[in-house]
Amino acid sequence: MEPRFLNEPSIKAHILSLLxxxxxxxxATLxxxxxxxxxxxxxxxxxxxxEGLxxxxxxxxxxxVWYRxxxxAGHS
Known part of the structure; x- marks a missing residue:
């Protein structure tokens, strides 16, 4: 189940910045x-x-878990 706090706008902005x-x-695409x-x-x-991205x-x-x-270069 998704952590509830992920729907907070400030958290989203921070996550987008980190990504x-x-x-x-x-x-911008995300x-x-x-x-x-x-x-x-x-x-x-x-x-x-x-989508394999x-x-x-x-x-x-x-x-x-997050995704990137x-x-x-194949680094993880």
Whole structure:
């Protein structure tokens, strides 16, 4: 189940920032996906994984899983 706090707008903005800086996502593209589908950050990231654009990773030791694009150099 998705952590409830992920639907907070300030948390979404922070996550988008982290994805852009640390994980290589185009934050604008992800934000458009979220707006278009009226979904949560978690669901948007899961959709990217389903489309083969992401892989599961742990972030800051949290138990739940985030996704990022596969690095072209193959680093994980």
């Amino acid at each position: 852009k800086v640390d994980y290589g996502y185009d934050a 934000a458009m996906r979220i707006d278009k589908t009226k979904t949560s950050v978690y669901s948007a990231l899961y959709g990217l994984k389903a 992401a892989k599961p990773v742990k972030v800051n030791g949290h138990k739940w 694009r596969e690095n072209e």
